[in-house]
Amino acid sequence: MDSRDAFVPLQVQRSPEVMCFCSMRRTHKDHSKWNYCFCSTPATMAITMCTFIISTIQGWDGFDPMDPQANITIKWDLLLSTGSSDTVKVTILNFQKYRHIEAPGWKLGWDWKGKEAISAIFGAEATQQGDCSRFKGQELPHCCDKHPVIIDLLPGAPYNTQFQNCCKGGVLSSMTQDTSKYGASFQISTIGSTASNYSDFVMVENFTLGLPGYTCGQPFEVRPTKIPVDGGRRWTQVLRTWNAVCGYSSFLSSPSPKCCVSMSAFYDSRIVDCPQCSCACQGQPGSKCVQMKETPPLLQQKHDPNEEPPPLVRCTDHMCPIQIHWHVKESYRQYWRVKMTIRNWNIIKNYSQWNMVVLHPNLKNITTVFSFSYASLNDFRTTNDSGMFWGIKYYNDMLLQSGNGGNVQSEMLLAKEPGFSFGGGWAFPRRIMFNGDECVMPQPDDYPRLPNASPLPFVYPFPLSLVFSTFLFLLFFC
Template sequence: MTPNFCHHVRSAWFLVVVCLVVVSLPGAVTFDPLDPEGQIMIRWDIMRWTGDGYAATVNIINTQQYRGIRSYRLGWKWAKKELIWVMTGAQATEQGDCSRHPTDPPPHSCSLTPTIIDLLPGQPYNMQTANCCRDGVIAPASLDPKNSVSRFQITVGNTGNTNTTINIPQKLSLGSPGAGYSCSPLKKVLPTKFPSPDGKRNTQAFVTWNATCQYVPNLAHPAPVCCVSLSAFYSPKIVPCADCACNCPPKSTTPGPHAIAGTDQTCIAPNDPQALQNALVVKKGTKPPSLFCTKDMCPIKIHWHLKENYKHYWRAKITITNRNLQMNYTNWNLVIQHPNFVNFTRAFSFTEKPLTPYGDIANDTAMFWGVKYYNDMLMQAGPQGNVQSEVLFAKDSTFTLSNGWGFPSHVYFNGDDCVLPDPSDYPHLPNGSSKLRGGLALLACTLMSITVCLTSLF
């Protein structure tokens, strides 16, 4: 080998190692192959100048296909000593020290590092803006495009009031319960144009700043939050979620709440009705249990059951179980990868939409969500803490029941990757048969359906 060749090899290996280290760093932005262009965009449009600053409209725009924000928290650091005189459509969590500005009314916030949250629904008209007041909920673009934008208006003082004297806010951050994003710096871009209703005239912002925020799983959750269990009509074996899939359960088996290692949370046994009743009726000043105690300790469990095998079709049943004793999941969504989604026929109780980020190259992914006013809210753990639907597929030449083909390859709940069992544990066909039909299938299906109804909810 020539010295130059060896030098190139060493350089290539160095780049590979650097890339692996960067990807493994906590908080590193990860590429999402199911949503390669999905992101949150922050658009800051300065609409007019004031005596000591400017008035701006700030938009938080979600272009992600299946990942929403439950309750946004937008933060930044002022470049100097700016302050917020007035806000509509949102509010700062802290007023800060406004003693240097003894005005009536006082400034909305004098904090050097403000954190902004949305208002609750039902605010007085003079406190609202368009696309505000949903308690910070920003829906995925493909699920609910009308609610994929949140907006507020802000009047900033103690800063410049020309294009050349204003300062760009720094260290932008975007967070939410159960969500973490890494944001680029705000930078100046071409001013946003606003067409008139008749489309004959455009107005534009004086100045526009843009930033993009990418979802980072490690910032959102230090551990997985969902897992998958499996069963099939042709096998008596029910494959549970992997042990310790999200956390390890407490060792104690006594009744009542138990501390969850490494957290400030507690769990209760799912077969302890008195503890469940106490958890659902929270007394003032007490901290309620967080989860059911299970071997996998996941707040959400997805169960996939291969239910029936017809001549030209096959059917599966999906059950989503909420074990979180403190949360209702409103407008949840489920993303599933399976090679037969190209032949997907129908979902009976969920709404379905194919996800095709690369056109028709790989049509193997679908997104499901609840039917409005029927099962779009997944209630907290307890008798109402589950939703379910059956899904029907047409067969083609690739269909088989061998080697776990009938089970999904990836499952995501509200954008988070769920832990699947080890493939070696999947239910196996009896006697190696790949075309189980007739009376044996019907009998097995009936027996398994009874068993699955009892086991898939925990």
């Protein structure tokens, strides 16, 4: 029997201002049956659909509501300009509350507009010297590339090559974890500029950080930086200052998620695992994994120390490098306890200075956190429902590669509010992020439930043809 779906707008008899769209199944015997109906006023329907379309078209991924001012700022301070050479101080500041830069670190690049070259550098080094054949003399410039790439020096670099706030291997801490290590700086001396004085200085363009997911805007001039000397009794000022702001996008960073969440509770015997194929699927093109009893030939794997190796994970149903398990452990008269476990399934990477951000409505009632450091992230939110966890230095701030030691865990104690209940999945977080990347959560219907509790009511999926017909309606009535 052939059949087809048709959507016909109906005018509701009791209210002429209401428009309904219904799905009707017609057969060759001319029998009709209405399956679904969606009713609303034309104005409300237009506003709803226009909002949906705009939010779909525009890229909102670069905006983080829990850290709306997050960015990495590149500061370019012109210290000295003699016409034949310039001296510049470059500073990189990580203004992100919970997203840090781990090894192998930042790799700052830019484009010269002229034929400039770096004659000397302190606190960093260029990855390539480039073609310096146009220069003559006993000593060639440090870098002659049109697009130089600068990397930080490693800890323990020779003293005569260091500069203030340098030599951390390109690692930048988040502002919440360590406020003393979220910046880096170096100094360069350049030659080949066509400017006669500092007012004619030609600023570089097209900054890059060499980090997945980060995109930088063009530099813009700001007020010259003032530098304190003599313990703040005197202030000096640079000649000119430019800033360039870089933002992060998880979609640009990785086409697939990097972590997932599993759940369990003392009142439910089930363990809700990470959703299947959360990060990849076994056998999928480009997806590699190692069986549990196999030992990969790590020494045979090619690895550039200046590049982050692609993840090589143990074979699991979720195929994620990181798994976070949230277990509701116990319930007391006035408190309840949660155990958090972070497991590393990546067999070739350790996560240093890791952190985890949790969005949960009861974080405002935390009384004690064991084995993890904790800070609230409610600076830009009206409710205290988000917080950041990270490891204790020299104890568990390093999440080792997959194996016996490839996990860190902690427990926290939370106070019960009046009307507290474990029902409806309220004890579980709404969102979890690891190192600033969103983790895949289980479906709410799969959350652990109290005994004799019924699952959430099933909502019939919205027909795609209904959405299409509503879109056609907007074209005529918006």
